[in-house]
Amino acid sequence: MQLKDFMYYPNLGCRLAMIRCYEWRGSKLPAVEQTLIQQLWFLLGAINLFYQNLGLVIDLSLSETQKELSAFIAQISETCSVMGLTLVGASNMWMLLYYRREIEAVLGELQELYPPRRQRIYRIKHYYEQSTRLMKHSTTFFLFAYAYYNSLPIVELCYELLAASQQVKYKAQSDTWYPWHLFLAERSALSFAASYLCQAISSLSGVAVIMSGQYLMCFFTTQMRMHFDALANGLSTLDARHSEANEQLKEMIVYHCRLLHIEQQINRIFNFMFLSNFSTSTIAICLMAFAMVMINLAAAFKYSVGLMSFLVFCVFICYNGTQFTLASDKLLPAAFYNNWYDGDRNYRxxxxxxxxxxxESRVLRTYKFTPVSMATYMAMLKFSYQLFTFFRAMIK
Structure with a gap:
């Protein structure tokens, strides 16, 4: 089992988004260049993903909103909840592209630290199975969410066509303005087909980069947990009375310093992703819940998958952050309960x-002020619920 085996699911997200998979020194992976079709598909997905944020704002500004406060808040909730998903996807795509060199550099350092053969202190299989199981279940959910979200307009259209008394609305996934609305009716079949296709491509690109960014973060935390666990096991089995104890302890201190350096690099890479995900998710969870309650039954079905998506990828990030901190906390008791009293003065x-x-616990943070942990996840849900009750009180 090699380091590249842990990268299966992050590479899967890259392949879905048509982003070139990461390469690093020591991986012994053949260099794979993107074909022209893959590059064009990536550009198409990226343009649609970034444009949809602008199109949602333009459609909201052009719409004739009713004077009632409830209708205005419902329309704002519907627009901003969809925009939350596209913003998270766009921020993840920017992070993956902007920090590509830094990511490959960290991968190269982890390759150097990866144990060349099976060693007792490294539980490689345990961490591989644990991370793979987590990413596999998350992949199943995200692909189901993508298929569910994009199938709802087709199901609604089929229902309207089959029901004689139902008016055909030709409503796409979200109310996004496109340039062809200037010369085509927004509710025409041709305009619906073009809007549906663009938003399907946009959502596929967004889901793919979200998967790739989150799985890359899971990969890094898994490797760091494995190394922290191995370092703690090495300290617990180190005998201070041994003639080479001092040299072994020196190697462990150097090993620990390298891990702390990698931890700082990981924080620097994912700072922006943590900030955008947490800030956007806090507001989007509230607005999606509000849209589900205030608009209609069809909106409740549509935004339920978006609400679950935000809950799932936020708990995914926070869970990995908590596990990372718990793994680093193993070092202090392992060093303290070592038989240091049998060592010489230099050893002690x-x-x-x-x-x-x-x-000090090693904690992944959002620009050094918000820890990535389950406590932050619960605080985020609490604040989202407070916003939800505030909006409900305004309507009443």
Whole structure:
């Protein structure tokens, strides 16, 4: 089992988005160049994904909103909830492209640290199965959410065509303005087909980059957890009375310093993704719940999958952040309960230095002020519910 085996699901997201898979030194992977068709498909998906944010704002500004406060808030909720998904997808795509060199550099460092053969202190199979199971279930959900979201307009259209008393509305996935609305009726069949196709491509690109960004973060946290666990096991089995104990402890301190350096690089890469996901999700969860309650039954079915998507990928990020912190917290007790009292003065001094550096928990943070943890996830849900009750009170 090699490091590249852990990258299966992050590469799957890259392939769905038609982004070139990551390459790093020591991976021994053949360089694969993108074909012209793949490059054009990526550009088409990226343009549609970024444009949909603008199209939603233009459609909202051009719409003739009723004077009632309830109708205005319902329309704002419907527009902003869809925009939340597109903004998260666009921010993830920007992060994957902008930090590509940094990501490949971290992958190269992890390749150097990856154990060359099976060692007792490394639980490679355990962490591989754990991370693969988590990403596999998440992939199933995201692909189901994509198919569900894009099938609803077709189901609604078929129902309107089969029902004699029903008026055909030709409503796409979201109310997005496109340039062809200037010379085609917005509710015509041709305009519906073009809008539906553009939004299907946009949502596929958004789902793919969200999967790739989250799975890449899961990959990094899994590798760091594996190394922290191996370092803690190595400290617990280190015998201070051994003649080579000092040299072994020096190697572990250097190993720990490299892990701390990689942790800082990971934080720097994912800072923007954490910020955009948390800030957007907090508001979007509230607005989607409000749209489900205030608009109609069809909106409730449509936005239920969006609400679940935000809940799933936020808990995915926060769960990995919590597991990362718990793995780093193993180092302090492992060093403290070592038989340091049997070592010489230099050994005890080095171990004290290691303990001092391990006192602070290693936490993934959003620009050094919001920890990525399950506690943050619960606080985010609490704030979303407070916003939801505030909007409900305004309507009443």
């Amino acid at each position: 001094r080095m171990l004290l230095f290691f303990i001092m550096r391990s006192c």
